[in-house]
Amino acid sequence: MRPSRVFRLIFRIFIFLLIISITLVSILGGLSAVLILTTPDTIGLDTDNADFDLQINNSTFEVEDFSFTLPFNLTNSGFFDLENLELLINLNLNYSHVDDPVPGVNTTRQVQIFTKYQNFGNIPKGTTGTFTFTGDLSNFNLGVLPNFTSEVDWYRGPPAIEFFADIIISLDYSIGLHTLRIGILDLQLGGLP
Numbered sequence: 762m763r764p765s766r767v768f769r770l771i772f773r774i775f776i777f778l779l780i781i782s783i784t785l786v787s788i789l790g791g792l793s794a795v796l797i798l799t800t801p802d803t804i805g806l807d808t809d810n811a812d813f814d815l816q817i818n819n820s821t822f823e824v825e826d827f828s829f830t831l832p833f834n835l836t837n838s839g840f841f842d843l844e845n846l847e848l849l850i851n852l853n854l855n856y857s858h859v860d861d862p863v864p865g866v867n868t869t870r871q872v873q874i875f876t877k878y879q880n881f882g883n884i885p886k887g888t889t890g891t892f893t894f895t896g897d898l899s900n901f902n903l904g905v906l907p908n909f910t911s912e913v914d915w916y917r918g919p920p921a922i923e924f925f926a927d928i929i930i931s932l933d934y935s936i937g938l939h940t941l942r943i944g945i946l947d948l949q950l951g952g953l954p
Contacts, residue, residue, distance in 0.1 A: 786935060786936065786938060787935075787938070789840045789841070789935065790840075790841065790934060790935025790936075790938055790939045791935075791939075792839075792840065793839030793840045793841055793934055793935060796838045796839050796840075800836070800838055802836065803835065803836045803838065804833065804834075804835055804836075804930075805833060805834045805835075805836075806831065806832075806833050807831075807832035807833060807834070810830070810832050811830060811831050811832065812828065812829070812830040813828075813829055813830075813950075814826065814827065814828045814829075815827050817909075824898070824901065824903060824906065826898060827875070827896075827897060827898045827901045828895075828896070828897050828898075829850075829852075829875065829877075829894075829895065829896035829897070829900075830893060830894070830895050830896075831850075831893070831894040831895075832891070832892070832893045832894075833891075833892055833893075833894065834889055834890060834891045834892070835884060835889065835890050835892070836888075836889040836890075837884045837885065837886050837887065837888055837889070837890070838887070839886060839934060840886060840935075841886055841934050841935050841936055842883055842884065842885050842886055842934070843883060843884040843886075843890075843932050843933070843934050844883045844932065844933040844934065844937060845880065845882075845883070845931075845932055845933050846880070846881040846882060846883070846884060846890070846892075846930075846931075846932045847878065847879070847880050847881070847930070847931045847932065848878070848879050848881065848892075848894050848928070848929070848930055849876075849877070849878045849879075849927075849928070849929040849931075850875070850876070850877055850894065850896070850926060850927070850928055850929075851873055851875065851876045851926065851927040852873070852874050852875035852876075852924060852925070852926050852950070853871050853872065853873050853874065853924070853925045853926070853927070853947075854871070854872050854873075854874045854906070854907075854922060854923070854924060854925075855869060855870070855871045855922070855923040855924075855925065856869070856870060856907055856912075856913050856914070856917075856921065856922045856923075857869050857870075857913070857914035857917040857921070858870050858907065858912055858913075858914070859911070859912055859913065859914045861912075867914050867917070870907075871925075872902075872905040872906070872907070873902060873905065874901060874902055874905060874906065875896060875900055875901050875902065876900065876902070877894070877896040877900040879894055879895075915954075919952070919954070920951075920952025920953055920954060921952070921953060921954060922952055922953040923949065923951075923952040924949075924950040924951050924952060925947050925948060925949055925950060926945075926947075926948045926950055927944070927945070927946050927947065927948070928944070928945040928948065929942065929943070929944045929945075930942070930943045930944075931943075
């Protein structure tokens with residue numbers, strides 16, 4: 762057999778093995794995603810121990826303290842490790858701005874009052890990771906809050922002020938070949954008064 766034929770045969774075998782391995786990793790990665798997302802207990806929020814504490818001074822309407830705690834767990838029932846588990850939470854405030862843009866006209870505004878990104882690392886296959894997402898006054902954007910005495914239409918409603926959350930979970934799996942991103946947008950949390 763000539764050297765060129767031997768080289769072509771080795772090259773074809775190498776390409777064949779490469780295609781087979783990439784196909785297997787893709788199939789196992791897709792099956793891994795199906796296993797993770799179809800099990801109802803895979804992502805659990807501990808709402809009993811969740812805490813949202815916003816303290817506003819009644820006379821000046823200034824934010825005095827803020828804390829946010831959300832315990833959750835994630836079970837990796839797939840074939841690969843879950844890597845770079847990240848959680849991003851934005852809290853938004855909706856209100857009707859009085860006399861904007863002209864007197865007698867109100868405009869509904871949405872301002873982002875809280876944003877926090879947190880990386881929780883990796884979850885090995887077959888295990889459950891338990892985590893706590895926390896935020897405090899340093900993650901709070903005080904500069905965008907309206908003047909509660911002169912800018913908020915308290916006759917709108919109910920409620921006059923509404924709180925919404927954007928929750929985005931992202932992670933890598935299947936040896937970093939796939940990225941999963943789940944977003945819950947405009948989740949209504951409650952309102953004032």
